[in-house]
Amino acid sequence: MNENETRLEGRNAVQEALKAGTPIDKIYVLDGCMDGAIRTIIRDAKKTDAILQFVTKQRLDQLSQTGHHQGVIAMAAAYEYVQIKDILEKAKDAGEAPFIILLDGIEDPHNLGAIIRTANQAGAHGVVIPKRRAVGLTATVARTSAGALAYTPVAKVTNMAQTIKQLKEQGMWFVCADMDGTTMYDLNLTGAIGLVIGNEGEGVSKLVKEQCDMVAAIPMKGQIDSLNASVATGVLAYEIVRQRLSAK
Structure with a gap:
């Protein structure tokens, strides 16, 4: 395709x-x-x-x-979108606290596909993307996901900040990625959680960041100060996986 x-x-x-x-x-x-x-x-x-x-x-x-x-x-779109409630229902059916990855303006289809692949492997119950200023579920995204798009539901929302606010009212906590945040190992990332990843160039927008409960930084030891969006998603998603496993 x-x-x-x-x-x-x-x-x-x-x-x-x-x-x-x-x-x-x-x-x-x-x-x-x-x-x-x-x-x-x-x-x-x-x-x-x-x-x-x-x-x-x-x-x-x-x-x-x-x-x-x-x-x-x-x-x-290469695949149909779902509603947020469908993602929450998937977590409920699995008997697990919701784990959702929210993407604030990812524009590269290869990044989106790779993130959906990571979401599937890390046990996330779904991915949320914005309606505007972001890539949708194109054939390139489907191909890059290596089949994960068939198993990982994706919802598309009009207002990401408002969506986070509504999910917080249902008991979810949100952590966004930012190099100025608290080291991810020092945060409690267990329970019903949403991981927010920002745009490749500008990061998480101010309005979305204001809705997040925590800001997580990935320890950097090299000479550059940022990671590719899909790589950053993988690192943080698996810290969430580690903490969820340790909490059992």
Whole structure:
């Protein structure tokens, strides 16, 4: 499966995908085009979580693989998204305290795929990603996850900070990764916990960080002061695994 297989081009293809309930991350529409078919697509898209982006013909031509986009291209997700409640239900069914990995703006599909793979191996019950300014479940993500995406549910939310606040009200604690935080070995990472990983370049956003209960730093002994987002996720996730095992 390659990246192009999640790209739907042309009015009929996009309309049928929306009618069928195909999970779509983003729809590019020719700016200023408002004929009947395009209006229908826009109307139906607004009933979903898809992001509508109005672009120039030049941009559509750049995105097009067929040369026949007819003013609209949709990026369909490789897998369906779930709801937060589904992730919590998975933890409940397993008789375990929830362990969720929340990603605040991961943009590299290879990073997202690797994180989903780590989440699966570390026993996380699910992954949460934001609706905007982040990569969705593309074919590259699915491929990089090495099959883990079939077993690890992913939820997509509009507001990450608000989602964390709501989960805290249900008894969860949240720890975010930041090099200015407390060394991860000195934190209690047991119980119902959410691990928050920030954007590759900017880290965890201020609003999201303010909602977290703890800030964890990974000990650094080298000459550079940061790790790749997926590597940082792995290090912190397995410290959570270690503490959860020790607490039994």
